[in-house]
Structures are given as C-alpha cells and as structure tokens.
Amino acid sequence: MLKAYYHLLLRDLRLALRNRHELANPLIFFVLVVTLFPLAVTPTPDVLQAMAPGVIWVSALLAVLLSLDRLFKQDYDDGSLDQLMLSPNPLMILVLAKVSAHWLLTGLPLVIIAPLLGLFMSLPTEAVSALIYSLLLGTPVLSLVGAIGVSLTVAVNRGGVLLSLIILPLYIPILIFGANAVDVASDGLPVTGQLLFLGAVLALALSLAPLATAVALRITASR
Amino acid sequence: MLEVQSLECVRDDRLLFSDLSFSVAEAEVLQIEGSNGSGKTSLLRILCGLRQAEAGKILWHGESISSNREDFYANMVYIGHLPCIKGDLTVMENVRSLLDTRSLTLTDAQIEVALTKVGLQTYDDVPGKALSSGQRRRILLAFVELSQAKLWVLDEPLTALDVQGVALMESMIIEHREAGGSVIFTTHHGMKLDCNMSSVQLGKKRTV
Secondary structure (H helix, E strand, C coil): HHHHHHHHHCCCCCHHHHHHHHHHHHHHHHHHHHHHHHHHHHHHHHHHHHHHHHHHHHHHHHHHHHHHHHHHHHHHHHHHHHHHHCCCCCHHHHHHHHHHHHHHHHHHHHHHHHHHHHHHCCCCHHHHHHHHHHHHHHHHHHHHHHHHHHHHHHCCCCHHHHHHHHHHHHHHHHHHHHHHHHHHHHHHCCCCHHHHHHHHHHHHHHHHHHHHHHHHHHHCCCC | EEEEEEEEEECEEEEEEEEEEEEEECCEEEEEEEECCHHHHHHHHHHHEEEEECEEEEECCCCCCCCCHHHHHCCEEEEEECCCCCCCEHHHHHHHHHHHHHCCCHHHHHHHHHHCCCCCCCCCCCHHHHHCCHHHHHHHHHHHHHCCCEEEECCCCCCCCHHHHHHHHHHHHHHHHCCCCCEEEEECCCCCCCCCCCEEEECCCECC
C-alpha cells in the first residue's frame, strides 16, 4: 500500500519535471499578482503592510485554484484513471499520492517564495514567519479540498467555473484564518490560535478529503 | 470464475440490456457481440466495477465483486479504448507505472521479454509521444501479458493494430487460455481463434 503511494507520487513528480513550463505557471502567477499590487496603489510601507496578508493569501489561493485542473485531467483523458480505480490498492491512498504530488509541485514552491514577497510588501519579520507557517498549514488543505472539486468536474468540458463555485466557499475559512494570522503577527500579537485552527483543518482534510475524492472519482467514472 | 446474474444497464434513458446472465469459467474465451451502441463497452465497464449496473449482480468466485474487491482486482486486468500511455514517460516507465497500479514489481529483464514479445524490443527509452497509436496499443498488450491476471477484459483490443499485431493478440489469448486463464473481449474485426469460444449477443435479447 505504501509502495503504491510512493510509486504513484514518484510518477507524478517525474511527469511534472518533464513538463517544467506548466510547473512554473502557478508560481509565476503568484509572484506577478503580488508584485503588481504595489504599482497600482500608493506604495507607502504602512499601506503595503496593511494589504500584504490579504494580497499574498488571495494570490496563493488563486494560484492553487488555477493549477487544480491538471490534478486528474490528464489521467482522465488518457484512461490512466480507470487503471488507478482497478488497482487492488485502496483508491484513497492513490488519491492521497496524487494530491501529495500536487502540493509538492504547487503549494510548496509558493511557501518557499512567499517570505521574499512578504519582505517586498514590507512585512515585519514576525509576520513573515507567521506567513510561512500559515501557508505551510493552509496550502495542503487547498490541494486536498480542491481534489474533491476536481474529481467531480473532471468529466465536464470547461468545468473551471463550476470548479470555482464548488470549491471557493470551502476555501474561505482557510483564507480568513491564514490572512488573519499574518495580520495579527504584524501587530506583534501571538498567532497560536489561528495556526492551531489551520492545523486542525489540515488534519480533518487529510483524513476525509481523500475518501470523498475517491467516492467522487467513482461517480465520475460510472457515466 | 465470474458469474453475471440478470444484469440491467440503462444509459441516457435508453435500456441497453436487461436480464443478462452468463458466466465465465476457467480457460474460457467469451466474445461479447453486438452492433455499435448496443452496450458492449458499458457491459465491460460494469463487469470490472467501473460502472454501476441498474440491476443485477456480478460474482467473483461466488462473492460479489464489491465485497471481494482486492482479490478480484488482483486477478483481473482491463484495457479499454483509451491508451493509458503518458507521452512524457518512456516505454519502460509506462509499463512500470501501469504495473505499479497493480503493485507488481518486476525486473527490467522480465519487462524486456514482454516488450520483445509485442515487438517493442528496441523502444525501451523512447518516450510515449514518439510512438504510433498501434505501438501504444502494443504497450498495453505487454502490460496485459505481465499483469499476472487470470481474467482479461479486453475492449476492442485490435484497435490500431496491424496484421502481425492481430496475430499476436490471437496467440496471446490462446496461450492465456491454455494456461487456464479466461478472456472476455469485444471486437468488430475478425479474430480467428483456434479454440472453443462462447459468445453473448447484445441488443437482440438473446443469450447464447
């Protein structure tokens, strides 16, 4: 079972590394949106600092949303998804492998580049560390919850709008607590509460989302 | 081995078949016949549990396939219309990733043997996107050969294959049958199999 997880994770990473231009898309989107904001508003440090948590978190969320499509699309189009469903291994383990690969390829790069953008938006150092922690806990949830939506819409041509409608309401709590953690940290207050909440949501998503995704994939395949 | 009891399938409000019953024993080759749109693909997808039937049961060694899932999927291999081939992976990696879904770890040498058999011996390092559609189907044949499954469910296995490919598929089925395995397949091409073959006719309310 662990072997199946590991093999599929490795396959997805290998496939992504051979298609690097696609890999860079969410990251470029993230960096572009955050760097364009100061140009469009008064770039004084206090204005930027007030906006930074929201701008960075919204851009990260949209970057993940834009990349979700490729989570199952290719496997659905070439029939590999059928083979995954016919595996003797539990489908939720395979789903978890695909979601892990997705997070390593989109979420993790966002977390790594975020501190730079935080400094660029003149966030104080305490807020930058809160930004890293909140993204580190929040982005896996975005991938996990996103997988449920993608598995429902993968069979729909141009399911992008539908996907956003299904997922965005579920993303909102993550956005509120994530951005709030950074906001509170820049005022010098403790952020343990927000981070614990994000951690709890991550634990919940980690245990339930693969199951829901597996069921949704079976529904998609059965038509 | 596999037993189908009074299966019914409805697609887009059209009844494709109902009260369909048949069974597949060890070393049996079964052809599903029927015209376009008669529900052959739907039937095969129901047989391997990808699709839910409106009514009826599918039993694997006397137990329903959903309760006997792990054993059923370890012993059944399905290939459909879609090639399942990743353009960015090499032939070897493609075969490996297909085998990984079945948790089979084989040596390079074993895979080489199967690739040689399907006529892809010099193609190990060629990426999937550089192959013709017939060659992609041949990768699937190598996968079926290596799958160690007792039951093969093949949906139009001859698609895109050339004359030698068709002959290869035929000989693989015969060999598999001689080893005690079973095959369920559909095809619109003539497949000349030198063995006893049963058939199920769809679309005419007749079961042979």
